[in-house]
Amino acid sequence: MAGDKYSAIWVSYSSISDFLKCPRAYYLKNIYRSPDTGHKIKLISPPLALGQIIHEVIDGISLLPTEERFNESLVIRLNRIWPKISGKLGGFDNNEVEQQYKKRGEEMLLRIMNNPGPLKKLAIKIKMDLPYFWLSEKDRLILCGKIDWLEYLRETDTVHIIDFKTSKSDEDPKSLQLSIYYLLASNCQKRKVVKSSYWYIERNNEPTEQKLPSAEEAENKLLDIARQIKLARQLNVFKCPQKTGCSHCRAYESIIRGDTVFVGTNNYNEDIYIMNSSGMPSEDQSIIL
Numbered sequence: 001m002a003g004d005k006y007s008a009i010w011v012s013y014s015s016i017s018d019f020l021k022c023p024r025a026y027y028l029k030n031i032y033r034s035p036d037t038g039h040k041i042k043l044i045s046p047p048l049a050l051g052q053i054i055h056e057v058i059d060g061i062s063l064l065p066t067e068e069r070f071n072e073s074l075v076i077r078l079n080r081i082w083p084k085i086s087g088k089l090g091g092f093d094n095n096e097v098e099q100q101y102k103k104r105g106e107e108m109l110l111r112i113m114n115n116p117g118p119l120k121k122l123a124i125k126i127k128m129d130l131p132y133f134w135l136s137e138k139d140r141l142i143l144c145g146k147i148d149w150l151e152y153l154r155e156t157d158t159v160h161i162i163d164f165k166t167s168k169s170d171e172d173p174k175s176l177q178l179s180i181y182y183l184l185a186s187n188c189q190k191r192k193v194v195k196s197s198y199w200y201i202e203r204n205n206e207p208t209e210q211k212l213p214s215a216e217e218a219e220n221k222l223l224d225i226a227r228q229i230k231l232a233r234q235l236n237v238f239k240c241p242q243k244t245g246c247s248h249c250r251a252y253e254s255i256i257r258g259d260t261v262f263v264g265t266n267n268y269n270e271d272i273y274i275m276n277s278s279g280m281p282s283e284d285q286s287i288i289l
Contacts, residue, residue, distance in 0.1 A: 005132075008141060011229060012144050012180070013176065015029075020225065026229070041271050042270040061119070069120065089263055115206060118160065135223055143226070149161075150162075159194065162197050162207050171198055176222065178210055
């Protein structure tokens with residue numbers, strides 16, 4: 001079975017984060033299938049929907065030659081694909097709330113258009129729909145993930161990782177996100193990664209550089225967590241650390257109980273649900289592609 005990626009356990013930033021927060025939430029988001037449709041389940045909310053659609057706009061221009069990326073307004077691009085998350089599909093209670101979020105999205109994209117910085121420079125695009133590499137072939141573990149932007153630094157033939165943030169709060173300093181992206185970028189393309197940044201596009205005109213992780217330390221830490229995930233899957237034990245459930249798994253438990261509203265199925269064959277306003281996830285959430 002050596003090299004058989006289909007028999008491996010795939011882990012990503014989102015699935016690792018789910019497991020560390022609550023193994024039960026990991027199970028419900030990454031393993032559980034609806035008995036009615038056979039699909040995974042997903043809870044959508046306005047902050048998540050906004051992050052999803054902004055990242056889709058940015059990803060779209062990353063495919064274009066440098067000189068063509070801003071030939072069309074990013075706001076026009078946003079308006080064209082907004083129907084994907086309009087109304088209940090994005091968890092919006094009413095049109096007023098939806099327009100508030102849409103305005104926020106337009107302002108973020110206008111900020112980028114007025115301050116394109118690295119987005120007007122050369123970029124590297126990994127030739128994989130979903131970049132991945134073997135974290136441990138012996139353990140049958142694969143690390144995967146989609147990096148928002150890889151700026152090519154021509155002078156040194158090196159790479160700068162940029163992750164776009166649509167949330168209002170800063171990323172947790174203990175986050176493993178950049179460690180994961182660093183390993184992916186280092187293993188899925190040949191150039192050295194010399195810089196990594198978050199770009200909080202709701203409030204900052206340029207990326208904020210972060211400290212590069214140690215490759216060996218990052219790989220060892222992620223391998224340890226991935227092995228814990230593998231063991232939990234083998235034993236089929238996914239317990240919430242709190243007896244009454246925590247904020248990370250409770251909302252997904254409500255889907256199983258039938259206390260949420262089904263609004264449709266997305267392009268990934270995930271069944272999408274929404275909660276009422278009182279049960280919505282907090283504003284600090286953002287999506288990772």
